[in-house]
């Protein structure tokens with residue numbers, strides 16, 4: 001870690017105004033500036049490692065807003081990531097987080113855990129599910145695991161409909177494969193309707209970013225190697241992700257880890273260059289889709305994931321996509337780009353802080369009168385849908401599911 005860079009902080013405070021956690025807690029120790037100061041003191045050996053220091057560093061959504069705002073060009077994200085690794089090595093992590101990392105680190109464990117969760121959920125009484133919470137989310141509002149993972153319900157290669165325009169490789173990540181198979185099926189239908197052959201390489205697994213966020217570099221390394229092997233063999237075709245976090249992992253994090261994990265930097269750079277998010281890809285090819293005439297318009301609002309805006313993707317293409325989709329009455333929410341408080345496992349680890357953020361988002365989305373709320377991040381989707389009240393008829397879906405609906409294919 002470069003001390004010089006950390007010392008570049010001019011204490012201007014601009015990052016405080018960007019930080020969702022600071023905006024809720026309004027305490028200096030919860031600010032990006034303070035986290036940097038603590039990391040600097042730890043590096044200078046004037047502050048010993050401790051569980052309190054670990055908590056102060058980890059009470060962060062890893063949203064990237066502070067780095068985007070910083071006039072000194074400090075890479076907060078990289079500093080926090082490295083510090084999390086050091087803290088996890090020194091103190092370990094909570095048992096639930098260690099269990100999550102253990103499960104994410106191997107595909108067969110993910111599959112088994114999803115199966116157990118699906119069966120267990122069916123056995124729990126409805127009253128218990130209503131009362132119990134996973135972080136800030138009542139259990140009965142947590143999404144249901146599908147009967148089979150997405151990749152087990154599709155062939156490895158799906159041919160296009162009509163004239164063939166090319167081939168795309170679909171990286172499904174763990175959330176779409178094990179939890180949101182509906183997103184995966186919709187994405188395949190839309191891509192094949194556009195004339196693309198869709199390859200879903202066997203052997204892919206979790207992108208590993210959730211493990212890296214918890215400092216579990218060794219476990220993450222195994223998943224990264226697995227994905228490189230699965231994707232590296234897939235020639236030059238574009239690699240599409242439906243999750244901004246997966247995109248950030250493949251495009252930005254893997255290249256940074258080449259030395260640490262002894263990865264072939266040429267292969268990793270080749271993969272990174274091929275990665276695109278599916279939403280802008282579809283936006284660029286909208287004229288290849290044949291939408292039926294719509295008598296009525298769906299009222300739709302959107303939420304921009306932090307990793308879309310500050311990690312991978314930049315401009316909010318979802319808004320542009322919605323404006324161009326026939327039969328959609330796009331109703332932007334004033335705070336569409338504010339963080340929802342999901343942040344990987346943040347909604348579970350810091351439910352009180354997360355709840356304050358997501359309640360504001362829900363109230364604001366309601367003012368739009370929308371029936372559908374779209375977002376292209378699985379954790380944002382879980383957090384937003386999980387915090388709508390039970391009476392709400394609003395649905396939270398991925399933008400590709402909306403496109404698929406409007407094509408009249410679902």
Ligand code: SF4
Nearest residue numbers: 019060061063064066
């Ligand atoms: S990454 Fe986000 S939550 Fe973390 S310190 Fe920066 S702005 Fe705050």
Ligand code: SF4
Nearest residue numbers: 009010012013015070
């Ligand atoms: S924006 Fe950058 S320079 Fe300003 S206080 Fe935050 S970290 Fe320091």
